Amino acid sequence: MNLFGNIVxxxxxxxxxALNACPIRxxxxxxxxxxxxxxxxxxxQRPKWQRWLGAEEECRRSFGLDKYGAEVxxxxxxxxxxxxxxxxxxxxxxxxIAEAEMSVSTFIQTLLIKGLIVMEVQKK
Amino acid sequence: MAVEKQIETDFISWQGFSMPLMREWxxxxxxxxxxxxxxxxxxxxxxxxxxxxxRPGAADxxxxxxxxxxxMKSNDKIASAPPxxxxxTSVGWIKGFEEKDSGxxxxxxxxxxxxxxxxxxxxxxxVEPAAYEWIISNVxxxxxxxxxxxxWTWRIFSAQFKVPAGFILESHKLNNGDMSLCxxxxxxxxxxxxxxxxxxxxxxxxxxxxxxENSPFSERRRFSEAKDGCRSVGKKDFTVDGWKLVPFxxxxxxxxxxxxxxxxxxxxDRIFLTEYEYGKRDSGEIAQVAVKxxxxxxx
Numbered sequence: 001m002n003l004f005g006n007i008v009x010x011x012x013x014x015x016x017x018a019l020n021a022c023p024i025r026x027x028x029x030x031x032x033x034x035x036x037x038x039x040x041x042x043x044x045q046r047p048k049w050q051r052w053l054g055a056e057e058e059c060r061r062s063f064g065l066d067k068y069g070a071e072v073x074x075x076x077x078x079x080x081x082x083x084x085x086x087x088x089x090x091x092x093x094x095x096x097i098a099e100a101e102m103s104v105s106t107f108i109q110t111l112l113i114k115g116l117i118v119m120e121v122q123k124k
Numbered sequence: 125m126a127v128e129k130q131i132e133t134d135f136i137s138w139q140g141f142s143m144p145l146m147r148e149w150x151x152x153x154x155x156x157x158x159x160x161x162x163x164x165x166x167x168x169x170x171x172x173x174x175x176x177x178x179r180p181g182a183a184d185x186x187x188x189x190x191x192x193x194x195x196m197k198s199n200d201k202i203a204s205a206p207p208x209x210x211x212x213t214s215v216g217w218i219k220g221f222e223e224k225d226s227g228x229x230x231x232x233x234x235x236x237x238x239x240x241x242x243x244x245x246x247x248x249x250x251v252e253p254a255a256y257e258w259i260i261s262n263v264x265x266x267x268x269x270x271x272x273x274x275x276w277t278w279r280i281f282s283a284q285f286k287v288p289a290g291f292i293l294e295s296h297k298l299n300n301g302d303m304s305l306c307x308x309x310x311x312x313x314x315x316x317x318x319x320x321x322x323x324x325x326x327x328x329x330x331x332x333x334x335x336x337e338n339s340p341f342s343e344r345r346r347f348s349e350a351k352d353g354c355r356s357v358g359k360k361d362f363t364v365d366g367w368k369l370v371p372f373x374x375x376x377x378x379x380x381x382x383x384x385x386x387x388x389x390x391x392x393d394r395i396f397l398t399e400y401e402y403g404k405r406d407s408g409e410i411a412q413v414a415v416k417x418x419x420x421x422x423x
Contacts, residue, residue: 015168015169016168016169019168066325067324067325068322068325093321093322093393094282094392094393095281095282095321096134096147096150096281096282097147097148097150098150098281099281099282099300099301101168102300103300103301
């Protein structure tokens with residue numbers, strides 16, 4: 001955290017360390033399936049400026065995941081490393097490892113940003 | 125007894141040659157055209173080796189002399205018993221070759237008279253010993269070249285295409301889930317091959333017929349359906365014959381016949397799209413052959 005209370009971004013993590021990390025789903029308020037889609041509702045902490053304007057500290061946010069998204073989301077069980085998720089995804093959809101890695105890692109980044117999963121990465 | 129970890133392999137096939145790769149390896153950079161170019165192969169950690177191709181063109185080209193002249197540049201580092209893959213008439217290699225500001229490298233050359241191609245494979249000696257050993261003992265001896273008069277296989281990532289003899293790659297668009305290659309043959313024939321996957325997702329966004337509307341390659345001519353041509357539209361296959369015309373009012377200038385075929389392959393969950401432009405006297409059979417060639421290309 002810097003002088004103004006903002007979180008300073010740490011240096012980027014090693015690619016192989018990220019692939020060996022095990023993502024885990026955060027506690028969802030609600031998970032429901034509708035028309036081949038999975039809807040995940042999580043608690044979201046509003047940013048400071050919204051709270052200053054009088055908004056509640058927490059709110060609920062829902063995200064709709066399609067078949068492929070749900071597959072990756074359910075694979076994030078805290079025991080399976082990203083590398084294995086990629087490998088399984090590649091086999092299931094007959095893709096090369098490189099293609100699966102690109103798709104899955106981008107999607108995992110999105111899940112992290114949205115707060116649907118967390119991931120502990122070992123730094124060197 | 126120690127159980128050896130089984131290494132899963134794949135292969136890459138590009139510009140008339142193919143080679144095996146470990147499943148985790150991938151092309152990192154592709155450059156060049158039919159005559160000359162390079163492809164860099166690597167893994168998560170970075171590049172492992174580079175394959176360069178060169179087509180000398182001249183009928184009296186001496187591949188042996190070319191390889192010898194390259195070996196002479198490095199004097200005392202010439203290694204013995206270079207791997208000799210099938211179809212190569214002359215081979216040679218050097219080890220421990222060092223250029224300015226770069227680590228030691230192993231360089232292998234091969235010349236194939238049948239394939240009319242020179243291959244230069246440069247392997248960094250800084251890569252992991254296991255990977256280096258795998259390249260030397262598995263990649264180099266298994267390099268294969270295609271003859272110009274035979275059908276060529278093109279394989280990149282998980283997409284595979286088979287192209288009749290004589291077609292030269294003009295341009296390519298390799299996007300994740302949408303691979304397109306555009307070929308040309310001197311007799312004004314143009315063949316566009318495309319794979320879109322997963323098909324289920326692609327079809328949920330756009331109907332099969334609509335996938336032809338946004339061509340990945342720019343062109344002046346517009347497609348116009350032929351009144352007398354074949355048209356069959358199904359849920360999982362689509363065939364239509366037509367013409368490729370210069371826009372109005374110049375449509376009468378050298379119109380070309382065009383055959384478009386799209387097939388949904390359930391086994392691989394992919395859409396195979398082919399567009400073949402050809403002269404009035406030719407037949408559109410190549411489009412069907414090309415669609416068949418795309419099957420079985422998945423990892």
